[in-house]
Amino acid sequence: xxxxxxxxxxxxxxxxxxxxxxxxxxxxxxxxxxxxxxxxxxxxxxxxxxxxxxxxxxxxxxxxxxxxxxxxxxxxxxxxxxxxxxxxxxxxxxxxxxxxxxxxxxxxxxxxxxxxxxxxxxxxxxxxxxxxxxxxxxxxxxxxxxxxxxxxxxxxxxxxxxxxxxxxxxxxxxxxxxxxxxxxxxxxxxxxxxxxxxxxxxxxxxxxxxxxxxxxxxxxxxxxxxxxxxxxxxxxxxxxxxxxxxxxxxxxxxxxxxxxxxxxxxxxxxxxxxxxxxxxxxxxxxxxxxxxxxxxxxxxxxxxxxxxxxxxxxxxxxxxxxxxxxxxxxxxxxxxxxxxxxxxxxxxxxxxxxxxxxxxxxxxxxxxxxxxxxxxxxxxxxxxxxxxxxxxxxxxxxxxxxxxxxxxxxxxxxxxxxx
Amino acid sequence: xxxxxxxxxxxxxxxxxxxxxxxxxxxxxxxxxxxxxxxxxxxxxxxxxxxxxxxxxxxxxxxxxxxxxxxxxxxxxxxxxxxxxxxxxxxxxxxxxxxxxxxxxxxxxxxxxxxxxxxxxxxxxxxxxxxxxxxxxxxxxxxxxxxxxxxxxxxxxxxxxxxxxxxxxxxxxxxxxxxxxxxxxxxxxxxxxxxxxxxxxxxxxxxxxxxxxxxxxxxxxxxxxxxxxxxxxxxxxxxxxxxxxxxxxxxxxxxxxxxxxxxxxxxxxxxxxxxxxxxxxxxxxxxxxxxxxxxxxxxxxxxxxxxxxxxxxxxxxxxxxxxxxxxxxxxxxxxxxxxxxxxxxxxxxxxxxxxxxxxxxxxxxxxxxxxxxxxxxxxxxxxxxxxxxxxxxxxxxxxxxxxxxxxxxxxxxxxxxxx
Numbered sequence: 001x002x003x004x005x006x007x008x009x010x011x012x013x014x015x016x017x018x019x020x021x022x023x024x025x026x027x028x029x030x031x032x033x034x035x036x037x038x039x040x041x042x043x044x045x046x047x048x049x050x051x052x053x054x055x056x057x058x059x060x061x062x063x064x065x066x067x068x069x070x071x072x073x074x075x076x077x078x079x080x081x082x083x084x085x086x087x088x089x090x091x092x093x094x095x096x097x098x099x100x101x102x103x104x105x106x107x108x109x110x111x112x113x114x115x116x117x118x119x120x121x122x123x124x125x126x127x128x129x130x131x132x133x134x135x136x137x138x139x140x141x142x143x144x145x146x147x148x149x150x151x152x153x154x155x156x157x158x159x160x161x162x163x164x165x166x167x168x169x170x171x172x173x174x175x176x177x178x179x180x181x182x183x184x185x186x187x188x189x190x191x192x193x194x195x196x197x198x199x200x201x202x203x204x205x206x207x208x209x210x211x212x213x214x215x216x217x218x219x220x221x222x223x224x225x226x227x228x229x230x231x232x233x234x235x236x237x238x239x240x241x242x243x244x245x246x247x248x249x250x251x252x253x254x255x256x257x258x259x260x261x262x263x264x265x266x267x268x269x270x271x272x273x274x275x276x277x278x279x280x281x282x283x284x285x286x287x288x289x290x291x292x293x294x295x296x297x298x299x300x301x302x303x304x305x306x307x308x309x310x311x312x313x314x315x316x317x318x319x320x321x322x323x324x325x326x327x328x329x330x331x332x333x334x335x336x337x338x339x340x341x342x343x344x345x346x347x348x349x350x351x352x353x354x355x356x357x358x359x360x361x362x363x364x365x366x367x368x369x370x371x372x373x374x375x376x377x378x379x380x381x382x383x384x385x386x387x388x389x390x391x392x393x394x395x396x397x398x399x400x401x402x403x404x405x406x407x408x409x410x411x412x413x414x415x416x417x418x419x
Numbered sequence: 420x421x422x423x424x425x426x427x428x429x430x431x432x433x434x435x436x437x438x439x440x441x442x443x444x445x446x447x448x449x450x451x452x453x454x455x456x457x458x459x460x461x462x463x464x465x466x467x468x469x470x471x472x473x474x475x476x477x478x479x480x481x482x483x484x485x486x487x488x489x490x491x492x493x494x495x496x497x498x499x500x501x502x503x504x505x506x507x508x509x510x511x512x513x514x515x516x517x518x519x520x521x522x523x524x525x526x527x528x529x530x531x532x533x534x535x536x537x538x539x540x541x542x543x544x545x546x547x548x549x550x551x552x553x554x555x556x557x558x559x560x561x562x563x564x565x566x567x568x569x570x571x572x573x574x575x576x577x578x579x580x581x582x583x584x585x586x587x588x589x590x591x592x593x594x595x596x597x598x599x600x601x602x603x604x605x606x607x608x609x610x611x612x613x614x615x616x617x618x619x620x621x622x623x624x625x626x627x628x629x630x631x632x633x634x635x636x637x638x639x640x641x642x643x644x645x646x647x648x649x650x651x652x653x654x655x656x657x658x659x660x661x662x663x664x665x666x667x668x669x670x671x672x673x674x675x676x677x678x679x680x681x682x683x684x685x686x687x688x689x690x691x692x693x694x695x696x697x698x699x700x701x702x703x704x705x706x707x708x709x710x711x712x713x714x715x716x717x718x719x720x721x722x723x724x725x726x727x728x729x730x731x732x733x734x735x736x737x738x739x740x741x742x743x744x745x746x747x748x749x750x751x752x753x754x755x756x757x758x759x760x761x762x763x764x765x766x767x768x769x770x771x772x773x774x775x776x777x778x779x780x781x782x783x784x785x786x787x788x789x790x791x792x793x794x795x796x797x798x799x800x801x802x803x804x805x806x807x808x809x810x811x812x813x814x815x816x817x818x819x820x821x822x823x824x825x826x827x828x829x830x831x832x833x834x835x836x837x838x
Contacts, residue, residue, distance in 0.1 A: 016458040018448030019632075022441060025463070029437025039435040041470070042463035044444070051460075058477065182436075191528075193493045193535045193555070214494055215433055216574070224438065279726075281705075285712025286698075289705025289726045296780045296813055298704075298728075304736070305726035307698075307708045313723040313766065317736075347732065361715045371527060389529050393553060394715050396576065 003228065004175040006032050007063040008042045009055050011071035011080055012154060015044045024069050024156055028163065035168060036177035036228075037065065047071055052083045056149070064147055065171060070154030072137035074116040080151055081124070081140070088142055088149075090126035098129055098138045105136055130166050134158045141170070148174060179232040183239045185246060186256040186265070188220040188407045195221050195250070202242075202249055210242060218396075219403030220255075220262060255410055263291045266406045269413050270301040270351075277409070278347035279305040280318055280339040282330060283357040283373055288402040303347045308339070318342050331356050331368055333376075333385045340376035341383055351412075352378045353405050357388070359397045373401050377408050384412060423594045425451050426482040427461045428474050430490035430499055431573060434463045443488050443575055450582060454591050455599040455647070456484065466490050471502045475568070483566055484590060489573030491556035493535040499570055500543070500559070507561055507568075509545035517548055517557040524555055549585050553577045560589065567593060598651045602658045604665055605675040605684070607639040607826050614640055614669070621661075621668060629661060637815075638822025639674075639681065674829055681825045682710045688832045689720040689770075696828070697766035698724040699737055699758040701749060702776035702792055707821040722766045727758070737761050750775050750787055752795075752804045759795035760802055770831075771797045772824050776807070778816045790816055794824050796831050803831065 008025050015022045025042045032039055040062055045051045052071075059066045071080030085092055099121035106113045120136050123129050130139030130150065135158040142149040150167055152159045171177075187195060192214050196203075203212050209229055215222035225242055229235045247254060256265045270277060279288050289305035292298055308314040311330055315322055319342045320335055328334040336356045344352025357373025364370035371390040376383060388404055390397045427444050434441045444461045451458055459481055464470045471490075478485045490499030504511055518540035525532045539555050542548050549558030549569065554577040561568040569586055571578045590596075606614060611633050615622075622631050628648055634641040644661055646654045666673060675684045689696060698707050708724035711717055727733040730749055734741055738761045739754055747753040755775045763771025776792025783789035790809040795802060807823055809816045 015445070016448055016461060017452050018445040018450075018458075019634075021445040022461075026434070026437040026440040029435055031437070033436045039437075040465060042435060042441075042461075044461035046459065191530075193533050194530070196494045196535060197533055213432060213496065214492065215438060216492075222438075224433075279705075281708075284709075285717075285721075286700075286705035286708025286724055286726065287712075289700075289728075290703075290709050290817075293704025293706075293726075293728060294814060294817070302704075302728050304728040304732040305705055305724070306736075307705065307712075307724035307726065309712060309718055309721050309723040317723070317725075317765075346736075389527050391524065391527050391553065393576070395713060396553070398709075398713070 004037045004065065004171075004177050005040045005063045006037045006065040006067060007040055007059040009052075009059060009066060009068045010042070010044045010154065011047060011052060011068060013046050016046060024154065024159055027156070027160060028067060031163060031168060032171075033180060033182070035172050036180040037171060037175070038180070047077050047079050049079055049083050052080065053087060056087060060147055064175065066147070066149045067167070068149070068151040069159055072120075072151065072153045074114075074120055074136065084127075084140060084142070084149075084151055085124040088124060088126045088144065090124045092122040093125045095121055095123040095129050095138065097131070098123060101131065101133065101138070102136045130162050132158055132162055134161055139167070141167070178228055178230060179235055181227050181232065181235050181239055183225045183227075183243050184258050185223040185225070185243060185254055186220060186258075186260055186262070187223060187250060187253045188255050188262055188403070188410075189253050190221065190250065192216045192221050195223075195253075198250060199223075199246070202245055206242065207238070210238065218399055219407075252411065252414075255407075261295075262403060262406045262410070264295050266410050266413075267292070267295045267298055267301060269410060273413065275351060275413075276301050276303055276347075276349040277351040277353065278303045278343045278349040279405075280343035280352065280354040281305055281307045282309065282314070282339070282355055283359045284355045284398050284401050284405075285309060285359075287398050288353070288355060288405055291402050291406065303349050306343055306346070314339065318346070329368070331358055331372060331374060333374055333387070336374040336376040337378070337383050337385050340378035340385075344378050350379060351409065353409060354378075355401050355405060357397070357401060359401075360392050360394045371397055373397065375401065375405050375408060377405075377412050379412065384408070423456045423484065423590075423596055424459045424482045425456045425484040425486060426459055426478040428471075428478060428485060428487045429461070429463045429573065430466060430471060430487060432465050435465060443573065443578055446575070446579060447486060447488075447582065450587060453599070453601055453645075454587055455596040456590065456594070466496055466498050468498055468502045471499065472506060475506060479566055483594065485566070485568045486586070487568070487570040488578055491539075491558075491570065491572045493533075493539055493555065503546075503559060503561070503568075503570055504543040507543060507545045507563065509543045511541040512544045514540055514542045514548050514557065516550070517542060520550065520552065520557070521555045549581050551577055551581055552584075553580055558586070560586070562593075597647055598649060598654060600646045600651065600654050600658055602644045602662050603677050604642040604644070604662060604673055605639060605677075605679060605681070606642060606669060606672045607674050607681060607822070607829075608672050609640065609669065611635045611640050614642075614672075617668060618642075618665070621664060625661065626657070629657065637818050638826070671830070671833075674826075680714075681822060681829070683714050685825045685829050685832075686711070686714045686717055686720060688829060692832065694770060694832075695720050695722055695766075695768040696770040696772065697722045697762045697768040698824075699762035699771065699773040700724055700726045701728065701733065701758070701774055702778045703774045703817050703820050703824075704728060704778075706817050707772070707774060707824055710821050710825065722768050725762055725765075733758065738765070748787070750777055750791060750793060752793055752806070755793040755795040756797070756802050756804050759797040759804075763797050769798060770828065772828060773797075774820050774824060776816070776820060778820075779811050779813045792816065792820050794820065794827060796824075796827050798831070803827065
């Protein structure tokens with residue numbers, strides 16, 4: 001079965017000038033992918049007739065479906081409707097149900113319908129109007145030579161409602177779409193290149209219709225396995241088998257399946273085991289606490305933090321021994337171990353974790369350059385410390401360190417189970 | 420003077436499938452606009468040689484500069500470098516400085532350089548390499564027929580650093596761009612619509628060649644005044660005069676000029692006055708501490724934080740009276756005042772600030788719905804508390820609250836001076 005190919009064209013200068021981020025296309029990409037339509041290109045262009053026509057001409061050479069957003073407002077710089085009317089050699093005609101919708105919207109807002117907005121109910125005769133219950137610009141569905149062209153407003157909630165209610169179901173009906181299934185495997189602790197090395201043999205052995213993508217992000221790599229085929233159940237099984245193989249190749253590095261963040265996965269683990277945690281932070285300066293508390297419901301396991309930015313605070317609030325700081329310095333295994341143990345005791349939690357390091361840009365020495373960071377984990381049985389080396393960017397060092405601590409907690413909790 | 424036209428091409432399926440939102444292009448659009456380069460089209464395409472070549476061929480018919488991101492990873496699904504090598508009829512050659520950079524990055528991480536990563540230092544002979552100090556994939560700058568083609572990694576912080584350090588300055592040098600001067604005025608405490616009302620008369624009176632942009636962001640609105648002309652000095656003077664007028668219209672709401680963050684401006688104020696600060700956080704869960712410590716050199720004024728996520732911690736670590744919690748609840752003026760006063764005393768700082776609120780999504784009541792947040796400021800003379808009302812999004816509530824606290828500190832410090 002041939003895949004149905006889509007292209008998205010966004011019309012309007014605000015995206016080109018960086019005044020707004022195009023979140024519409026990502027949403028559409030996700031929804032189209034779910035129904036087995038493959039997005040081949042996303043094009044953002046200006047409100048210019050020539051540019052719109054060129055983009056349409058180009059898109060139809062590659063795609064079966066062309067989805068447009070934007071340029072449907074009531075003002076004269078919105079050209080999409082005019083351009084499409086001439087592109088499809090048709091003319092504008094009053095569409096009574098659309099006029100009723102627009103009138104209704106104005107009535108609800110307690111306003112008189114303006115002439116400009118009345119004009120919005122005039123639609124190209126050749127199109128099937130797409131109802132817009134949330135705004136004044138109806139959408140337009142054109143068919144030509146087996147291809148579908150849809151124009152929608154750029155306002156995100158209007159476009160989403162029209163896609164969900166009308167466009168996506170109609171596309172499924174119009175095209176004979178294949179099944180596409182994605183499996184996302186979240187990994188942590190291996191950089192993309194090393195991960196790729198380990199997975200090379202397995203990846204080479206994947207059947208033609210299964211594809212692997214590496215999606216690196218802060219503190220981890222998302223692996224996305226995509227399968228395409230006619231029988232959904234067979235596909236699901238095949239993907240499941242490959243994920244199973246993957247699990248054996250990098251057993252310690254998978255923290256979740258699907259769209260789950262590391263802080264969420266760790267929170268889930270803590271909740272399942274009924275464990276509580278407290279943090280003692282020096283170089284991460286509250287960011288680790290923030291990561292943990294960014295998850296709703298984290299008060300079930302998170303108790304609090306001492307951000308001990310100054311050595312005095314480390315001694316007074318965390319009970320780090322002055323001689324430890326004198327002998328080993330704040331950025332040392334000895335200090336970070338005491339911090340983790342003491343915060344655990346102080347807050348009466350099952351687990352205490354700690355960070356101490358040189359985030360930069362200043363404060364580095366020859367012996368301990370910027371990016372030298374110690375982290376520690378303490379529970380009732382043991383204290384584990386780890387030395388990290390990052391680079392020179394302060395914010396990245398902070399963020400990577402928080403991720404490394406979360407991963408350390410995850411590893412220790414999993415180890416406990418295995419032991 | 421003819422405007423320089425740019426196009427942006429992002430390469431990689433993750434944007435097409437909607438797995439990531441393309442924030443890179445908006446950032447690039449903003450930065451290019453600032454140096455007088457006009458973005459004409461943004462195109463997102465798949466990792467396919469044919470598609471990359473078609474996009475390049477199209478873009479060069481319209482644009483003077485073609486900026487590409489993505490497809491530079493070490494794995495075999497990253498094709499950009501291979502395609503560009505053949506597109507510009509050149510061949511790959513080891514680039515020693517890039518190899519040194521990659522080796523350095525691996526050394527800093529305490530890892531052996533892999534063969535895949537070593538390959539990343541092989542670059543097309545026809546290009547000028549663009550240094551990437553934050554990652555393993557160097558960028559490539561090609562010139563052909565008066566047009567410039569630049570390829571960069573898709574990782575946002577790597578791309579941004581390369582643009583700022585190398586690509587933007589080189590583009591300014593390469594093309595004869597008009598004089599464009601920007602003045603950025605940072606405001607806080609007024610929503611965009613109210614700010615626009617206050618500035619309307621002044622904005623209407625601006626000369627044709629000066630333009631104002633409202634750039635709202637988390638916790639404030641950046642005002643960007645852009646002037647275009649031939650005589651840089653005259654332009655500079657005109658802009659300075661307008662900024663002066665602005666200063667008189669919204670005196671209390673300007674916290675900085677230029678690209679300065681609120682946490683930076685507050686840090687600067689504290690440093691200038693020789694004051695120290697500590698934080699006591701409930702609902703912000705460490706994010707306020709993180710904002711303060713995200714600024715290099717913040718240890719000069721920042722002492723630390725108690726993140727008191729649980730009421731028990733508020734009592735034990737912060738000395739909040741149990742009767743206060745019983746009578747008024749954790750989210751109350753009384754509690755937050757005690758938190759600010761006590762953390763100040765406990766850490767021996769000049770200033771103590773505190774947050775307590777319902778960040779959501781759960782925990783709201785009819786009396787105190789999600790988004791109800793108390794903040795407080797305490798110094799040796801006074802304690803000030805403020806009630807905030809935000810909406811239902813947990814992360815936004817946390818971020819807005821931290822900004823509101825920083826603004827409260829700024830206002831108190833300025834008041835102190837004026838009194």
